[in-house]
Amino acid sequence: xxxxxxxxxxxxxxxxxxxxxxxxxxxxxxxxxxxxxxxxxxxxxxxxxxxxxxxxxxxxxxxxxxxxxxxxxxxxxxxxxxxxxxxxx
Numbered sequence: 188x189x190x191x192x193x194x195x196x197x198x199x200x201x202x203x204x205x206x207x208x209x210x211x212x213x214x215x216x217x218x219x220x221x222x223x224x225x226x227x228x229x230x231x232x233x234x235x236x237x238x239x240x241x242x243x244x245x246x247x248x249x250x251x252x253x254x255x256x257x258x259x260x261x262x263x264x265x266x267x268x269x270x271x272x273x274x275x276x
Contacts, residue, residue: 188220197228200243214243218250226251 188196199213217225225247232244 190224193224193228201239205239205242214246217247221251
């Protein structure tokens with residue numbers, strides 16, 4: 188996904204109210220993309236003064252690691268060794 192497409196999807200997540208179907212469709216696309224740019228932009232939104240931006244950031248990040256790469260691993264697994272499991276268990 189290009190930077191322009193990612194930017195457009197992030198903008199779509201803010202359209203309408205929290206339950207907007209179009210906004211949730213954009214959240215789903217961003218979760219599936221799961222690349223570093225999506226992660227960084229969502230991470231920045233967590234610190235936003237706008238409640239909807241913070242909520243959308245968490246909505247995206249909470250399942251970002253579920254995006255699968257062509258090799259079947261999660262997007263960030265190869266970069267940081269994260270297995271997606273709770274290390275305290």
